[in-house]
Amino acid sequence: MLFGKPKGILGLDIGTSTIKMVELEESKKKGYQLKNFGMSVLPKETIVNGVLKNASALVSAITNLTDNLKTKTKSVATAVSGHPVIIKKINIPTMSAKELSESIQWEAEQYIPFDLEEVNIDFQILGANEANPEQMDVLLVAAKKSLINEYADVISEAGLETAIVDIDSFALENAYEINYPDEESPVVALVDLGGSVININVLKEGKSTFTRDVFMGGNKLSEEIQKQMAVSEEEAEMLKLGGELENIDYGRLDGIIHDICLQLAVEVQRSLDLHAASTTEEEVGKIYISGGTSRIRGIRDLIAERVGVPVEYLDVFRTVKYDEALFDSEYIKEINPVAAVGLGLALRKLGD
Numbered sequence: 001m002l003f004g005k006p007k008g009i010l011g012l013d014i015g016t017s018t019i020k021m022v023e024l025e026e027s028k029k030k031g032y033q034l035k036n037f038g039m040s041v042l043p044k045e046t047i048v049n050g051v052l053k054n055a056s057a058l059v060s061a062i063t064n065l066t067d068n069l070k071t072k073t074k075s076v077a078t079a080v081s082g083h084p085v086i087i088k089k090i091n092i093p094t095m096s097a098k099e100l101s102e103s104i105q106w107e108a109e110q111y112i113p114f115d116l117e118e119v120n121i122d123f124q125i126l127g128a129n130e131a132n133p134e135q136m137d138v139l140l141v142a143a144k145k146s147l148i149n150e151y152a153d154v155i156s157e158a159g160l161e162t163a164i165v166d167i168d169s170f171a172l173e174n175a176y177e178i179n180y181p182d183e184e185s186p187v188v189a190l191v192d193l194g195g196s197v198i199n200i201n202v203l204k205e206g207k208s209t210f211t212r213d214v215f216m217g218g219n220k221l222s223e224e225i226q227k228q229m230a231v232s233e234e235e236a237e238m239l240k241l242g243g244e245l246e247n248i249d250y251g252r253l254d255g256i257i258h259d260i261c262l263q264l265a266v267e268v269q270r271s272l273d274l275h276a277a278s279t280t281e282e283e284v285g286k287i288y289i290s291g292g293t294s295r296i297r298g299i300r301d302l303i304a305e306r307v308g309v310p311v312e313y314l315d316v317f318r319t320v321k322y323d324e325a326l327f328d329s330e331y332i333k334e335i336n337p338v339a340a341v342g343l344g345l346a347l348r349k350l351g352d
């Protein structure tokens with residue numbers, strides 16, 4: 001556009017606990033570099049089961065971030081996940097992408113439990129079906145228009161414009177891809193443990209072959225601590241993050257944390273069992289975890305133990321660089337687990 005309108009994009013991850021804003025800079029010489037990062041905690045119940053309950057809280061959280069970051073960029077890439085989204089791998093007769101785009105509505109009808117008028121549909125052709133070469137595997141994605149429109153309204157009320165609406169799991173995939181170009185394991189699972197959702201995405205040679213959202217997360221742990229230890233909501237959150245309070249039975253607290261972590265690990269295990277049952281392909285050789293809840297002590301080892309494969313923390317600053325004069329390495333370490341989805345969104349290009 002004329003007169004140098006900024007052509008950058010802001011990655012905006014609207015989670016159920018926190019929103020994160022990421023801006024990257026790309027240069028030929030240095031590749032991607034972090035330009036801006038901001039995070040803001042949402043009041044409880046701002047978004048419940050994929051329904052936006054408190055739009056004004058979300059608008060002010062976004063405006064807070066843009067005010068603090070002082071960015072001029074207006075275009076936003078955001079994402080939806082969870083209840084309003086359906087992702088399915090389907091087999092259909094081989095055809096071109098153009099042919100499929102003409103018949104996708106018809107194909108989708110049998111797989112999508114929503115009224116087709118209510119959803120946006122997209123697809124990605126994955127390749128020939130292994131068992132039947134006359135068929136191809138297609139990833140079918142449907143997202144409810146209502147939530148997408150609500151997010152777009154909120155974003156415009158906050159003075160920004162929605163350029164791209166993605167899916168959390170796919171943004172996570174992008175963040176992974178840019179940082180692990182040298183991956184040695186042919187099949188990996190990306191597991192984002194958030195406040196209320198676990199997003200699971202299995203990639204084979206870099207292509208998504210299985211995704212699943214499980215409605216469980218770190219908020220459940222806060223609730224259990226609050227209930228079982230008879231403390232306030234704020235105290236429960238503090239205890240979860242390793243804070244100290246008087247008259248607390250820490251043995252009991254550790255027990256609660258362990259129980260919930262085990263439940264989370266079992267959910268991951270179940271999803272990966274489902275994946276294994278759905279394919280004749282190689283099994284997952286490595287798991288990368290991210291999300292705020294991946295920071296709970298012990299959870300990495302529990303997942304590794306249950307699933308029986310190595311688990312690593314996803315490092316989204318493995319190839320993406322940052323200026324050490326602007327961001328100190330302690331801060332980067334702190335934001336690394338929660339930056340993944342937003343960073344994946346910030347990698348999107350206008351016009352994608």
Ligand SMILES: Nc1ncnc2c1ncn2[C@@H]1O[C@H](COP(=O)(O)OP(=O)(O)OP(=O)(O)O)[C@@H](O)[C@H]1O
Pocket residue numbers: 014015016017018019193194195196197198217218219222240241290291292293294295296297338
């Ligand atoms: N150091 C920590 N130890 C334990 N839990 C933590 C820590 N830091 C953050 N959390 C928890 O992580 C959760 C928030 O993570 P995240 O920001 O990834 O979620 P979200 O993206 O808002 O939610 P979702 O993706 O489920 O919609 C909260 O439950 C928070 O209490």
Ligand SMILES: [Mg+2]
Pocket residue numbers: 013014015016194195291341
């Ligand atoms: Mg999240």
